[in-house]
Amino acid sequence: MKIAIATINNPSLESAKQLLPILKNHDCTIFNKSEESDGFVKFDKVDDILPTAWAEFDAIIFIMATGAVIRKIAPHLKDKATDPAVLIMTLDLKRIIPLVSGHLGGANELSVEISQSLDECVNFVTTASDQIKVLAFDMFAKKMNYEISNLKSLAQLANRIINKQTVQVVTYPSIIEELKNFEGYNEDSIIFFTPDDLDDFESEISTLYITPQKLANNSLQFHPKEIVLGLGMNRGTDSKEIDLAVKRFCFEHSLDFKNVTTLASFEAKADEIGLLEFAKNANKELKFFNANEINKLEQNFSPSQATKFFNIKGVAEPASLLASKTKTLFLSKRIYGNVTVACSF
Numbered sequence: 001m002k003i004a005i006a007t008i009n010n011p012s013l014e015s016a017k018q019l020l021p022i023l024k025n026h027d028c029t030i031f032n033k034s035e036e037s038d039g040f041v042k043f044d045k046v047d048d049i050l051p052t053a054w055a056e057f058d059a060i061i062f063i064m065a066t067g068a069v070i071r072k073i074a075p076h077l078k079d080k081a082t083d084p085a086v087l088i089m090t091l092d093l094k095r096i097i098p099l100v101s102g103h104l105g106g107a108n109e110l111s112v113e114i115s116q117s118l119d120e121c122v123n124f125v126t127t128a129s130d131q132i133k134v135l136a137f138d139m140f141a142k143k144m145n146y147e148i149s150n151l152k153s154l155a156q157l158a159n160r161i162i163n164k165q166t167v168q169v170v171t172y173p174s175i176i177e178e179l180k181n182f183e184g185y186n187e188d189s190i191i192f193f194t195p196d197d198l199d200d201f202e203s204e205i206s207t208l209y210i211t212p213q214k215l216a217n218n219s220l221q222f223h224p225k226e227i228v229l230g231l232g233m234n235r236g237t238d239s240k241e242i243d244l245a246v247k248r249f250c251f252e253h254s255l256d257f258k259n260v261t262t263l264a265s266f267e268a269k270a271d272e273i274g275l276l277e278f279a280k281n282a283n284k285e286l287k288f289f290n291a292n293e294i295n296k297l298e299q300n301f302s303p304s305q306a307t308k309f310f311n312i313k314g315v316a317e318p319a320s321l322l323a324s325k326t327k328t329l330f331l332s333k334r335i336y337g338n339v340t341v342a343c344s345f
Helices: 010-019 046-056 066-076 107-117 137-144 151-162 173-180 239-252 273-282 291-295 305-310 316-323
Strands: 002-006 027-032 040-042 059-062 085-089 095-100 147-149 167-170 190-193 207-210 220-223 227-233 260-266 285-289 329-336 339-344
Touching (some): 002 046, 085 107, 095 107, 137 173, 137 220, 227 239, 239 339, 260 273, 260 316, 273 285, 285 316, 291 316, 316 329
Parallel strands (some): 002 059, 027 040, 167 190, 167 207, 227 260
Antiparallel strands (some): 147 220
């Protein structure tokens, strides 16, 4: 992490210097009122350094009074998704409080790291989920590097978990297993659904959706970023037609093309000029798979002309699955003229 340590007098400066060996794996800058050198920046007023610290650092550790810190940072607070981690420490370094951005910003994790490295340092974590050790959905999203939509809905789900009420999670089997293995998981707190099985889903219960698609609702949503498009096309299809098919597919399924990391196809398409040009122009990795790799897959795929011409199970669907990280085919193929598109993550 890139960490700013803010001090306002010589005793707090000396305390900050004692933190440096503990934070040796981080990039630290000490803001102070008396020393100017490599890693030390002088300032006159705290207000003068906050715009820079807030915009350019992942975390700010204040060695000063809590009330003063709260007053100073108040005008800069925006939301938990973008605010840096803010921590407060006492002069003797025996008390630490993660004040802002405990989960997504990493303040809680940083406070644990510091307190465990200092003798007699007490860590005052006030986040309820951490105190009673229940599953924190935002920490799961952070671990999995998911994009988050409708973050304001997080509080409702978190409160239900804390109050020992159930919430619903709609996602895919691979992610369900990840959640079940995450710290704080309690099987009594979560009812899982897959998109193919929503028979007992109750719309009035707080719900988390974990899918690459950005759904048209106000519920909390986590979006895996690494998605794969499987592409099939007739011989000689140009790059413009492939580009239009991909854009339409992403539009119709509320996908962000920037989250597409890889394009995949059958090895017989490796000399398709239009596909090669499209991948190059889109700056996406392009992978090809052979008949043996495709036919080894046990999943059932949509009927495909590739079975007739190449004796394989398909092109777009199996290729996207083979190139994906979690082996989850979540969007079956769609045909747009000469182009077939499917999506996995």
